[in-house]
Amino acid sequence: MWARRATGGTVALARRALLRSAETTGAGVARLSKYVSERSSGFGDTVWTEFTPLALKHKAVNLSQGLPSIPVEDFIIDALRQQAQPGWQHQYSRASGFPRLVEVIADYYSPEYQRTLQPLTDVCITSGATQGLFLFFQTFVNPGDEVVIIEPFYDSYVPQVEMAGGVVKSVTLRPPKADLGRPATSADWVWDPAELEAAFSERTKAVVINTPHNPTGKMFSREELELVARLAQQHDALVLADGVYEMLTYGEEHLQIAALPGMWERTVTLGSAGKAFNLTGWKIGWAIGPQELVQPMQLTQQYIPFCVSTPLQHALASAWEQAIENGFFDRQRRRFLGKRERLMEILNDAGLQPCMPQASYFILADTSNVEFEAPSQAPFARDYDFCRWLTSEIGVAAIPPSCFYTEPNRHLGARFARFCYVKQDDEIEEAARRLPRLAQYQRAATH
Structure with a gap:
């Protein structure tokens, strides 16, 4: 009984701390x-x-952050307990x-890369x-080097490039057209090949390709990856x-760009135990690539975290071996x-227009037919206002995807909201009970 009270108190304390930090953020900064x-100095x-x-x-149903609320499987807990x-x-x-x-990682990925990975030289464990x-x-x-990034993007990309002194050159995935005549999928988010080509120059040091893609769930096609490969070469x-969402694909083949001809030598691929095993709090990732690229990263690693949590690495190695045997993935x-x-069904029933993701655990839904009134505040964007309103008035939290764009292209995310579905069934069903209230805010159809 005491343990339950203590756990509840800890949760309540964390809740109060989060609310208090939201109210006092910026105090003393000046x-x-x-x-x-x-x-x-430019970070907010x-x-x-x-x-x-x-x-x-x-007290909203939190479908915003990619934070799994489903229980971790027992064999993983047992592997941790053994430590x-x-x-x-x-x-x-x-x-x-x-x-x-x-x-374990080298053995698991060698078939995907069509080569025998050397564990001590081709893999680096990261926090x-x-x-x-x-x-x-x-x-x-180096300062002044250009890095090509596809937007929308994971929001750490741009600050990290800039911290290294690099210059971001963005290429935009265009949202599906409203008049497709069929339900949209993440494959309908496409770039202009000419725009991608124009982003490369003699100053280009690297290109970041996120597949499966956050926040759209897109899996880049072989043709798209071959274009990136050609331009990189x-x-x-x-x-x-x-590739952090590579184990969360639904029927389509995940292609490793490093496995394309001539690409192993110039590619580093990242993975995540947080996404692969629902262990976001363990903070274990990995980088895979040729020794010529991974070894310099290993040397740099010594001066950042030095090493990653040892007991968690032990536990993950054991859990991964068992996952292969018991069919976990x-x-x-x-x-x-x-x-x-x-969740696709729930969003459709609520009058939104969800875009079917090929992979990951997010759904982008078009909210443009919802009319609502909400006080606008910074950042000033429709999707921010919508997600604030949805959270406070409907009781369901989503994320405004314009935060995944560079400033000039934020408008491309304005009609969407991002929902996460790696939640307990009762949370998803509670969202199903709340979202029908959107019906009273639907814009009347025009003919």
Whole structure:
């Protein structure tokens, strides 16, 4: 009984802390701003700083952040529990990865890359994939180097490139046209090949390709990846392949750009235990590539975290071996597929126009036929106003996708909201009970 009270108290304390931080963010900043470096002075609060406390404040069903609320499977918990014993697992690990874990990863991915990966030289363990991004940019990007990024994008890309002194050259995926005549899918988000070609120059150091893609759920086609590969080779650029959602695909083949002809030598691919195993709090990721690229990253790694949590690496290695044997990855895909189908149905029934994702665990829904009144506040964008209103008035939290764009292209996300479906069934069903209230706000059809 006490344990339950203590847990509840901890949750309540965390809730109060989040709400208090949302109210006091920025306090004292003006007084201390003279000490902030130029590379950090332009940073503001992220979208998560606003919407997670907002969901708590209004007791909304939180379908915003990609934070799985489904239970972690028992075999993973058991693998972690085994580390709570005396032993060397409580001390420093090898800086670039616990040997057993990098061996498991090398064995698992070798068939995908059509080569035998060398665990000690082709793999580097990172403190989550986000730190893997930082490691790549710090290792390879010099001041003035250009990095091509596809937008919308994971919101860490641009700040991390800029912290390394790089210059972002963005290429935009255009949203599906409203008059497709059929339900849209994430494959309908496409770039202009000419715009992509124009983004490359003699100053291009790297291109970031995120497939499966956040926030659209798009899986880039072979033709699209071959265009990126051709341009990277033509301009002697590196490729950073962000593949954190690769194990969350629904029936379509995930293509590794590093497996295309001539691309292994210039590609680093990132993965994430948070996405693959629903372990976002463990913060374990990995970088895979040729020794010529991974070894410099391993050397840089020594001076950032030095090493990643040793007991968690031990536990992940054990859990991964068991996951292969017990069919975890296929079981998880089937589970998430059911949740995707249910949330698609709920959003459709609520009068929104969801775009079917090929992968990941997010759905972008077109909200343009919803008329609502809400006080506008910074950032001033329709999708921000809609998501604030949806959270406070309807009781369902979503994320405004314009935060995943550069400033000139924020308008392209304005008619959408991003919903996450890796949630407990009762949360999804509670959203199903609340979202029908949107019917009274539907714009009348025009003929």
